[in-house]
Amino acid sequence: MKKQxxxxxxxxxxxGKSGPSGAVxxxxxxxxxxxxxxxxxxxxxxxxxxxxxxxxxxxxxRAPAFRIALVVFLAGVLTVAGSLAIPHEFAFFELxxxxxxxxxxxxxxxxxxxVAIGMAERRREVLSIAGAFxxxxxxxxxxxxxxxxxxxxxxxxxxxxxxxxIAVMLSGMVLWLPAFxxxxxxxxxxxxxxxxLSLFIGLDDFGIGIKEFAFTAVLAALWIxxxxxxxxxxxxxxxxxxxxxxxxxxLMVIAVIVTVSLYVPLAPDAPPLPEILxxxxxxxxxxxxxxxxxxAPESFDSPxxxxxxxxxxxxxxxxxxxxxxxxx
Numbered sequence: 001m002k003k004q005x006x007x008x009x010x011x012x013x014x015x016g017k018s019g020p021s022g023a024v025x026x027x028x029x030x031x032x033x034x035x036x037x038x039x040x041x042x043x044x045x046x047x048x049x050x051x052x053x054x055x056x057x058x059x060x061x062r063a064p065a066f067r068i069a070l071v072v073f074l075a076g077v078l079t080v081a082g083s084l085a086i087p088h089e090f091a092f093f094e095l096x097x098x099x100x101x102x103x104x105x106x107x108x109x110x111x112x113x114x115v116a117i118g119m120a121e122r123r124r125e126v127l128s129i130a131g132a133f134x135x136x137x138x139x140x141x142x143x144x145x146x147x148x149x150x151x152x153x154x155x156x157x158x159x160x161x162x163x164x165x166i167a168v169m170l171s172g173m174v175l176w177l178p179a180f181x182x183x184x185x186x187x188x189x190x191x192x193x194x195x196x197l198s199l200f201i202g203l204d205d206f207g208i209g210i211k212e213f214a215f216t217a218v219l220a221a222l223w224i225x226x227x228x229x230x231x232x233x234x235x236x237x238x239x240x241x242x243x244x245x246x247x248x249x250x251l252m253v254i255a256v257i258v259t260v261s262l263y264v265p266l267a268p269d270a271p272p273l274p275e276i277l278x279x280x281x282x283x284x285x286x287x288x289x290x291x292x293x294x295x296a297p298e299s300f301d302s303p304x305x306x307x308x309x310x311x312x313x314x315x316x317x318x319x320x321x322x323x324x325x326x327x328x
Contacts, residue, residue, distance in 0.1 A: 060234035069230035076223045096216030100224070103200055105168050105258055109193045110224045112171035112251050115244050116186045117229025119175075119236055125183050126233075130226060132187035133194045137221070140198035141214055148202060160199070165259040167193040172251030175244040190225075197221055 060066055080101065083094050090098070101107060113129060120126050140147050151157055170189035177185055201217045232240075 056237075057235065063234040066231055066234045069227050072223070073227045073231060076220075076227070091212070092210050093212040093216040096213040097220035099201070099204060099213070100197070100217045100220040103164075103197070105164050105254065106193060106197050106200070107224060108251060108254060109164075109168045109171040109189075109196075110221060111228060112168075112175060112247060113186065113190055113193065114225055114227075114229035115232065115247055116174050116182060117226065118232025119179070119240055119244060120183070120186075120229075120233070121179060122183075125186070126226075126229070128183070128187045129190045130222070133190040133222075133225060136191045136194040137198045137218060140195065141202060141218070144198075144202040148199070151199075161262055162259065163192070163196045163199070165255045165262070167196045168251055168258065169255035172248040172255065175248030175251070194221075 080097065083090070083098065113133075117126050117129055120129075151160065156163075167189070170185075170192055174182055174186050174189045201214055
């Protein structure tokens, strides 16, 4: 009998050959992997973050609040620049806002509070900071003499020079606090900064309460306190936390430096007095000699003829030669 040829059976390894179904499966797998990579819910690309930040920046620039604050800021800068650039005699109102800008430590403290205004979540927080600032500044300036006398008689009067560094320190600490604590601490810091500024203004308005000087000084303080913060508010967000803490750290360091400088004694700048040496005996010069009406004597031991100024009495003064020829 002849052996019948058995049909060849395909082994399991034959399934690995390429075919239409395999190609479809591999293509589908590749498309699924690319789709997973492109899914924004799983991975956010850096390009997407950059475009989102740029869009937020453009939206903030287009905000009406930012544009109004920017116009007010530029108007103040141009006013100050014009006062300093044009040679003229300063009026009292010019001296007022220039005086506020010259108090550098309090300017930094007000800028710190302005950052807190930019980070405020609600508008009433902004109003509370500005209200606390004006609520202390206005009464102190209006009734400066009795209030300042009461402060001098209190224990605060002996340490009054520390109020400005304390104001800078509080302004920096506010920027480190969480938002729910900052809304209560910021008005307190604003009140301390305002008290310090009011004392500076009250003591430097020439003692006669010039209204133009005080008004523009307060106006410049409000410009520093409110306008930068209003420019920052359209861009507020979580990104502002780290820069605000950096600014707060700088303010606290500056407050420590200012406090230490107040306790360090200053070295005298005046040169030492020269040593007094014995010189020739000089009689007082006759005014007639100075005017050329008479001739100067050849010797100053005796006055010139017709002079009413007597010669020097040596006496016992060793600086005038007295007692040199005296025998012991």
